[in-house]
Amino acid sequence: MTSAGVKGSRIGGLRRICGTIVVLSLVVLVPLERAINKEMARRGNVGELLYLPSGRAFQTLSLGYQGLLADIYWTRVVQYFGRKRLAHATRFDLLGPLLEITTELDPKLVIAYRFGAIFLAEKAPAGAGRPEEALQLLRRGIVANPDYWRFWQDLGFIYYWDLKDYASAARAFQVGSERPGAQVWMKALAASVAAEGGGLRASQLLWSEIYRQAGNDQIRRSAVSHLLALQAQEEIASLDALLRQYQQRTGHPARDFRELIAAGMLRALPRDPSGVPYQIGPNGLATLGPGSQIDLHLLQ
Amino acid sequence: MTGRVASIAFHTFKESVRERVLYNLVAFALLLIAAAILFGSISVGIGEIILVNLGLTSISVFGLLIAIFIGIGLVWKEIERRTIFNILSKPVRRAEFILGKYLGLLLTLVINTGIMTLGFYGALFYQKRTLEASDLGALEAVYFILLELAIVVGLALLFSCLSTPVLSAVFTFSLYVIGNFLGDIRWFGQETGSTLVQGLTSGIYYLLPNFSNFSVISQVAHGERVPAYLLAANSLYALLYVSILLGAAILIFEEKEFK
Amino acid sequence: MPAIETLDLTKDYSAGFIRKRPLRALDGVNLRVNTGEVFGLLGPNGAGKSTTLKLLLRLIFPSAGTARVLGRELDDVAMHARLGYLPENPYFYDHLTAREFLNYAGELFRLPCAERRRRVDQLLVRLGLEASADLPLRKFSKGMVQRLGIAQALVNDPELIFLDEPMSGLDPLGRREVRDLILQLKAEGKTVFFSTHILSDAEVLCDRVAILNRGKLQGCGELREILSLGVSATEVVLENPPAGLLEEVRKLTRPAVKTGDRVRIEIPEEADVAPVLEAILRRGGKVVSVSPVKISLEDYFLEQVRMGPEKPPAEQGVARVDKEGER
Numbered sequence A: 001m002t003s004a005g006v007k008g009s010r011i012g013g014l015r016r017i018c019g020t021i022v023v024l025s026l027v028v029l030v031p032l033e034r035a036i037n038k039e040m041a042r043r044g045n046v047g048e049l050l051y052l053p054s055g056r057a058f059q060t061l062s063l064g065y066q067g068l069l070a071d072i073y074w075t076r077v078v079q080y081f082g083r084k085r086l087a088h089a090t091r092f093d094l095l096g097p098l099l100e101i102t103t104e105l106d107p108k109l110v111i112a113y114r115f116g117a118i119f120l121a122e123k124a125p126a127g128a129g130r131p132e133e134a135l136q137l138l139r140r141g142i143v144a145n146p147d148y149w150r151f152w153q154d155l156g157f158i159y160y161w162d163l164k165d166y167a168s169a170a171r172a173f174q175v176g177s178e179r180p181g182a183q184v185w186m187k188a189l190a191a192s193v194a195a196e197g198g199g200l201r202a203s204q205l206l207w208s209e210i211y212r213q214a215g216n217d218q219i220r221r222s223a224v225s226h227l228l229a230l231q232a233q234e235e236i237a238s239l240d241a242l243l244r245q246y247q248q249r250t251g252h253p254a255r256d257f258r259e260l261i262a263a264g265m266l267r268a269l270p271r272d273p274s275g276v277p278y279q280i281g282p283n284g285l286a287t288l289g290p291g292s293q294i295d296l297h298l299l300q
Numbered sequence B: 001m002t003g004r005v006a007s008i009a010f011h012t013f014k015e016s017v018r019e020r021v022l023y024n025l026v027a028f029a030l031l032l033i034a035a036a037i038l039f040g041s042i043s044v045g046i047g048e049i050i051l052v053n054l055g056l057t058s059i060s061v062f063g064l065l066i067a068i069f070i071g072i073g074l075v076w077k078e079i080e081r082r083t084i085f086n087i088l089s090k091p092v093r094r095a096e097f098i099l100g101k102y103l104g105l106l107l108t109l110v111i112n113t114g115i116m117t118l119g120f121y122g123a124l125f126y127q128k129r130t131l132e133a134s135d136l137g138a139l140e141a142v143y144f145i146l147l148e149l150a151i152v153v154g155l156a157l158l159f160s161c162l163s164t165p166v167l168s169a170v171f172t173f174s175l176y177v178i179g180n181f182l183g184d185i186r187w188f189g190q191e192t193g194s195t196l197v198q199g200l201t202s203g204i205y206y207l208l209p210n211f212s213n214f215s216v217i218s219q220v221a222h223g224e225r226v227p228a229y230l231l232a233a234n235s236l237y238a239l240l241y242v243s244i245l246l247g248a249a250i251l252i253f254e255e256k257e258f259k
Numbered sequence C: 001m002p003a004i005e006t007l008d009l010t011k012d013y014s015a016g017f018i019r020k021r022p023l024r025a026l027d028g029v030n031l032r033v034n035t036g037e038v039f040g041l042l043g044p045n046g047a048g049k050s051t052t053l054k055l056l057l058r059l060i061f062p063s064a065g066t067a068r069v070l071g072r073e074l075d076d077v078a079m080h081a082r083l084g085y086l087p088e089n090p091y092f093y094d095h096l097t098a099r100e101f102l103n104y105a106g107e108l109f110r111l112p113c114a115e116r117r118r119r120v121d122q123l124l125v126r127l128g129l130e131a132s133a134d135l136p137l138r139k140f141s142k143g144m145v146q147r148l149g150i151a152q153a154l155v156n157d158p159e160l161i162f163l164d165e166p167m168s169g170l171d172p173l174g175r176r177e178v179r180d181l182i183l184q185l186k187a188e189g190k191t192v193f194f195s196t197h198i199l200s201d202a203e204v205l206c207d208r209v210a211i212l213n214r215g216k217l218q219g220c221g222e223l224r225e226i227l228s229l230g231v232s233a234t235e236v237v238l239e240n241p242p243a244g245l246l247e248e249v250r251k252l253t254r255p256a257v258k259t260g261d262r263v264r265i266e267i268p269e270e271a272d273v274a275p276v277l278e279a280i281l282r283r284g285g286k287v288v289s290v291s292p293v294k295i296s297l298e299d300y301f302l303e304q305v306r307m308g309p310e311k312p313p314a315e316q317g318v319a320r321v322d323k324e325g326e327r
Helices: A002-041 A053-060 A066-086 A095-105 A109-121 A131-146 A150-161 A167-177 A185-196 A200-213 A219-250 A257-262 B002-017 B018-043 B047-071 B075-080 B086-090 B093-130 B134-163 B165-180 B180-193 B193-207 B217-221 B228-255 C049-056 C077-082 C098-108 C111-125 C142-153 C173-186 C199-205 C223-228 C247-251 C269-281 C297-307 C312-327
Strands: C006-015 C021-033 C038-042 C064-069 C082-085 C160-163 C192-194 C208-213 C218-221 C233-239 C258-260 C262-267 C286-293
Touching: A002 B193, A053 A131, A066 A095, A066 A109, A066 C098, A095 A131, A095 B002, A131 A150, A150 A167, A150 A185, A150 A200, A150 C160, A200 A219, A219 A257, B002 B093, B002 C077, B002 C098, B018 B047, B047 B075, B047 B093, B047 B165, B047 B217, B075 B086, B075 B134, B075 C077, B086 B093, B093 B134, B093 B228, B134 B165, B134 B217, B134 C233, B165 B180, B180 C098, B193 B217, B193 C160, C006 C049, C021 C038, C021 C049, C021 C064, C021 C218, C038 C049, C038 C173, C038 C199, C049 C064, C049 C160, C049 C223, C064 C098, C082 C142, C098 C111, C111 C142, C111 C160, C142 C160, C142 C173, C160 C269, C160 C297, C173 C192, C199 C223, C208 C223, C218 C223, C233 C269, C247 C269, C262 C269, C262 C297, C269 C286
Parallel strands: C038 C192, C038 C208, C082 C160, C160 C192
Antiparallel strands: C006 C021, C006 C064, C208 C218, C233 C262, C233 C286, C258 C262
């Protein structure tokens, strides 16, 4: 076909130019985008996450799709948190605002308050270490969802663990236990915390309940670590008692648990819940052995 | 060549300026900016932040609406009403037509955005009773909005060569929304751990227009300046992406038959 | 050098949404239009007239064959500077005035500003639009739009003018004006190539015509030649025929056609004329006139169309496709 040939010669030039422009631009685009991303990451510029500083302003512009937007924001919260944790970041500046936007867009998004409060309250590196913000978030959740008793449980939890405010914690558990549908153990928890403050039983009760109702692995793992640490703490306390007893009996401090076995005070080498033998520290007290999976700092 | 492109661009501009919907949109945007002053006055301490946020967001949203509503009809209307016959039977190359149409609408958007920006600064002055050098940061946000609109118009034009206005509007708007969440999409792909999904989401990430780097409104509202690096990189990005869209539109249009 | 030359120009449209079937809208057309002549492209709706014009103007691309316009390849868009084109049922921008639109057209030809203004004023007067020159086009009647269409086709003072159905939508007066205009253009030495399905226009204007039917060229040449190919007949008109006469006539030739008091008898065979007249006179009929009938273009045309090949199903689609274009 001659016409095709003619068209090829005259129009082909333009077509080649256009095709080349398209392909070249695409090729340059990829490294450019990579460079932008890299630079943004280097500057720690996460402004992109926050379209608007206030969820309320966003709500008016969302044309009735607040629910969906809240879900999107919630996803962003999780990603932001996850990304930061992967990067071992210690600052979570945007976590609070993101959670605020999310819960303002959808005040009934219960998981955002609960999960968010845990993210906010946990000490670095596990979380943002901002228990006060977590309390605020939960209080807003309680206002928006007054019948949801678990917020009180979370509130008490943060008072108990992060603020060591046992009176407030007990009060929170008590109020929560009076909400409709609250589990019975909330009452027990309230009583236990009120009676012994930061005592071991209350702590174990708290973490076992958290473990039992944990909705996801992260929380469950966290509960397990706490429970194990509690157990180790308890064991260390009894070992310390044994060591004191040994010193009283023999007049000199033990340097190794084998001496206690020889003295018939222990039947075997004591091991922590992760299976690593306990050691005796330079101060003569029991400590965790090297390589132990237990993190006693969780309990501080 | 440039003369004819300019002539088509100017007439496209003239056509859109005589479109009533344009005035409604600009008027509504100005109204919203004015309303931002009210919003600001009923909250405490963050009046200026709200004004900047809402004002710049209005400029962005209404620019987007203008870009889409006028952009989708650009080429389609000429084909549908067969006014294209009058143009292409003259010594006008099809590429010139596409470029002219694109530049014409871009000119419309620049002028509209300019008007809305003036309205915004007017509102800001009304609120603060003064304007400082730091308020120039809003211009950087407006510049990014324009870059974004330049890509959106390119998208609308490309779809307008291919499809009906309704479908074009849907496609353009969808791509705008997706383009704002592209970072999330890629992150999601990396999270799944599947190579296939990762490759797919990375492909989407680089192929579709990425608008997430263009939104600096909230930073500007908090008085942060946009880094010069980002200004340059985003300008280049928009230029490249518009070249892709226009190149593709011309390739399609060159082959098109007007029955 | 001919103004237009086509060689086996063929255009297939693919129709059907899922299963594409090729539809031949134009089938191997060979045409030659000389410089300075008025050339008519005749044919019924859907014959391929608009397709031919659009191919020559590069609005669509040929499936096979080639064509040259003003000695240039179709892809040479620069050649459009020497052309004018009036599309069928033209439509222009609502938001412009006639003057603005003509100016725009002039700009696309890169006419210098002063010359453009002069040409625009001139054309507004020439097509009788000066009174409505500054009215927005949405207020224009169909006839005014048609005139504006012609004006924009002439804005660059073209050598070759394509007019697609230039008379459609015009009242008798406007039609007359357009005829005069085409003759003026011819007198100025321009080549006019126009399509029409109105044969009287072609009879008055064209030096040569081509007849298209279902995409195929049926004939091409001077009207005189084409018409002399036809057979003539004799027409007899009588008044108040006596009883029994018409029955007798019917046995001899075609049946008579009665209108009011008068009766018209068309006798195709020359040999039958004498017996018919004899019979009339014998019965005392009153003859008003006896006249030879030259075949009209219309008759020729109908004959060509009737004799055309049976329509295969695919070609009905062609007619449909083209009609869409003529809406």
